[in-house]
Amino acid sequence: MTTEFKNQIKEKLSVYIAQKGSQNKAANSLNGISATLLSQIINGNHKTISAVMWRNIATQIKCFSKKWLCVETTDFKIISKVLADAQQHAHVFALTGDAGSGKSMSFEIYTKNNKNSYLLSCAEYWNRKEFLTQLLSTMGVDYSGFSVVEMMNEIVKKLKSQETPLIILDEADKLPDTVLYFFITLYNRLEDHCGIALCATDHLSKRINKGIKLNRKGYKEINSRIGRHFIELKGVSFIDITQICIANGIDDVKSIKSIFADSEGDLRRVKRKIQAVQNKI
Missing domain, CATH: 1.10.260 (434 Repressor (Amino-terminal Domain))
Known part of the structure; x- marks a missing residue:
């Protein structure tokens, strides 16, 4: 309040x-x-x-x-704990969760509250230079006139000068292979100094596993660096939605049950339903 x-x-x-x-x-x-x-x-x-x-x-x-008032959902708590571990101990993790489960909002809140943590929301159209440009921009580094090699060297230099830095790659499944390989380069050059979190829907885990079976370049290396394990988020529960409803002024059981039943586990849909109920009250 x-x-x-x-x-x-x-x-x-x-x-x-x-x-x-x-x-x-x-x-x-x-x-x-x-x-x-x-x-x-x-x-x-x-x-x-x-x-x-x-x-x-x-x-x-x-x-x-x-x-709009946010609450600490089950997945928010899991994400916060994983990111804190990655940042403090320079660990590398991969998290997967359904679209609309609140991953991106959780990452935004974490980076706002934790120094030297950098969030990239990845896109399909990024090539290697655009990826590095976005990362340097997020880090507040002037990259004008830099080549790709110079950009990568500047990123490594900057991160190695910081205490417990963290890179979060949201929607990492959207990155083409040529850009996803940069994850390996970043890991190799920043191992034991910078934490990295790959985050996406389960399409990422399926893609990595398929790439391993087909013996595609780089996929075994990526899988090894994330510990051969994907952390699966729990999704949106009835308790989560109840807390969100109450925080935003909806506290009658009938409305909460209706919002949950119609949510399909998507917090974006929950927000729209709560606002619709508010407008009717």
Whole structure:
């Protein structure tokens, strides 16, 4: 419950009280809310008011946060732990999870909160130079006029000068083979100094396994460097969706069950459904 949202509730509550005619009349129209409590909120004496009570009032007066509120889902906790391990100990991991499971948001939150961690959202059209350009740009390094070799040397130099750096390659399955091989080069030149995380849907694990069976160049090396193991995320659970709903002002069981049933395990769909319910309230 942020200060910004509390102020938003307070403003909406003032309008609500004015519409009802008085704090007593407003309190009588709200379940489990006293006039004293409303007075405390309006007068700014609300340090002892719980987040649950704030959400209760917000729901009843139809006040929803203008900012989407995230929660720590099961996969968020797994991802955070894996990335912290990779960064602290210069380990290399590969994570796979369904689209819409919150991977990208988890990576963004991690990099915002952890120094020397760099997130790349990969794309199919990247060639080797574009990959290095994107990485240097994310690291804040001026790469103008550099050749591919000079770019790679600059990346290695920069990362080796930092304490516990981490590279996160999101949607790594989109990278063509010629670019994916750079993972091997980065690993070889930064081994025991820089953590690396490859992240994608299960298409990445299937691609690597198929490449190994077909004896394609580089695939056995990639598999070896990730420890011959893919960390599979759990996906979105009912508990996760319940917490997201409550954080964003939806706390009745019927609506939560409906959102879960219609979510198909996709948090993007969950967000749209919650916003649709908010608009109907």
